Amino acid sequence: MVLALTAPAWTGIVVGGGVLFVAVVELLLVRTIDDRATRFGIRRSVRFGTGLVVLVALAGIWHVFGGHIGLVVGLGAAGLGFALQNVIGAVFGWMGILVSGIFRIGDRISFAGVEGDVIDLTPLRTVILEMGSPLEFGVEVPATTWVRGRQYTGRTVAIPNYRVLTDPVYNYSGVFEYIWEELTLPISYRSDWREAERILLEEVRQASASEGAQEAMKAMERRYPVPHTEVEPAVYVRATDNWWEISGRFVVPIRTVRTTKSDLTKRVRQRFDEAGIELASSTSEQAVRFPDGLPTPDTAHRPAR
Numbered sequence: 597m598v599l600a601l602t603a604p605a606w607t608g609i610v611v612g613g614g615v616l617f618v619a620v621v622e623l624l625l626v627r628t629i630d631d632r633a634t635r636f637g638i639r640r641s642v643r644f645g646t647g648l649v650v651l652v653a654l655a656g657i658w659h660v661f662g663g664h665i666g667l668v669v670g671l672g673a674a675g676l677g678f679a680l681q682n683v684i685g686a687v688f689g690w691m692g693i694l695v696s697g698i699f700r701i702g703d704r705i706s707f708a709g710v711e712g713d714v715i716d717l718t719p720l721r722t723v724i725l726e727m728g729s730p731l732e733f734g735v736e737v738p739a740t741t742w743v744r745g746r747q748y749t750g751r752t753v754a755i756p757n758y759r760v761l762t763d764p765v766y767n768y769s770g771v772f773e774y775i776w777e778e779l780t781l782p783i784s785y786r787s788d789w790r791e792a793e794r795i796l797l798e799e800v801r802q803a804s805a806s807e808g809a810q811e812a813m814k815a816m817e818r819r820y821p822v823p824h825t826e827v828e829p830a831v832y833v834r835a836t837d838n839w840w841e842i843s844g845r846f847v848v849p850i851r852t853v854r855t856t857k858s859d860l861t862k863r864v865r866q867r868f869d870e871a872g873i874e875l876a877s878s879t880s881e882q883a884v885r886f887p888d889g890l891p892t893p894d895t896a897h898r899p900a901r
Contacts, residue, residue: 603657603658606657607654607657607658610650610653610654610657611650611654614646614647614649614650617642617646618642618643618646621638621639621642622639622642625638625639633700633701633702634700636701637694637700637701637717640717640718641694644719682756682758683720685756685757685758685761686719686720686721686756686757686758687719687720687757688757688758688761689756689757689758689759689760689761690717690718690719690720690757692760692761693717693722693757693760694717697770698760698765698767698770699714699765699767699770700714700717700770701714701715701716701717702714702769703767703768703769703770704767704768704769704850704851705724705765705766705767705768705770706765706766706768707722707724707755707759707760707763707765707766708755708759708763710724710726710753710755711724711726711727711728711729711746712724712725712726712727712748712753713725713727715752719757720756720757721754721755721756721757722754722755722757722760723752723753723754723755724752724753724754724755725748725751725752726741726748726749726750726751726752726753727741727743727746727747727748727749728741728742728743728744728745728746728747728749729741729744729746745853745854746853746854747854768850769850769851771816771819771820772809772812772813772816773812773849773850773851774805774808774809774812774827774847774848774849774850775847775848775850775853776845776846776847777845777846777847777848777853777856777857778843778844778845778846779796779800779843779844779846779857779860779861779864780841780842780843780844781796781841781842781843781864781868781875782836782838782839782840782841782842782875782876782877783839783840783841783842783873783874783875783876784839784840784873784874784875784876785839785840785876786874787840787872787873787874788871788872788873789833789840789842791871791873792840792842792868792871792873793831793833793842795864795867795868795871795873796831796842796844796864797829797830797831797844799844799860799863799864799867800829800830800831800844800845800846800860801829801846803829803846803848803856803857803859803860804827804828804829804846804847804848805847805848805849806827806828806829806846806847808849809827809847810827813825813827827847829844829845829846829847830844830845831843831844831845832845838876838878839876840876844860844864
């Protein structure tokens with residue numbers, strides 16, 4: 597009789613203590629952590645961990661497994677470990693993400709063949725707001741989406757967390773929120789490549805976010821033992837069988853890549869036209885000349901007068 601009355605009391609204490617603990621932690625998070633993504637991740641972890649502890653405690657209070665709890669737990673763990681390999685791997689992957697900081701909510705990543713922004717991180721899955729594949733000059737990139745150029749498709753993709761243990765994760769914004777981008781243009785051999793180089797260099801200097809990238813690079817060097825890397829824009833020239841290939845290299849914030857590159861391309865093309873610089877293409881032109889006295893295509897079917 598005493599135990600029957602005591603178990604409900606202990607149940608109330610355990611449940612109430614768990615709820616109170618979660619409430620206190622969330623209150624402290626609001627007061628001490630300003631970053632919304634960090635608060636969200638810690639809150640999710642605390643709630644999940646507290647719920648698991650409460651369930652185990654309640655099982656002990658109510659003697660769910662009697663005196664064979666060790667045997668039951670052992671057999672249950674073996675069966676669950678075999679049947680739920682992916683689920684267990686997902687949970688360990690989730691814990692690895694939280695502990696190592698590979699990425700967090702709000703980061704732009706490429707993970708398991710999907711590129712986009714992380715919008716949710718659950719114990720089993722990472723949810724990504726998908727974006728299109730980048731465009732590359734002269735390279736036919738297999739398109740997995742109907743949108744190109746790092747812009748949202750509108751779809752969300754849920755990826756099991758165990759993939760983080762086997763697949764590479766590319767993080768565009770976790771540490772260094774800039775990327776190096778290139779604008780590559782083919783210039784005809786008939787054009788002045790030195791003038792084209794000068795124009796392109798002026799324009800990539802205007803488009804480059806070098807000042808902000810330098811500060812971000814210094815912060816990354818303080819955090820990681822990475823070699824110093826120059827972020828100043830540059831132009832490179834390469835001779836091919838068909839044209840001069842001129843590439844402008846510059847650094848730009850990851851979330852403004854397509855807009856910046858589009859504006860840069862339009863400005864460069866306008867200045868090339870003004871300077872008489874001709875862009876080349878892989879198409880060929882053929883001219884057919886007829887000897888004097890032979891009919892040409894224009895006169896072959898002309899009626900006689």
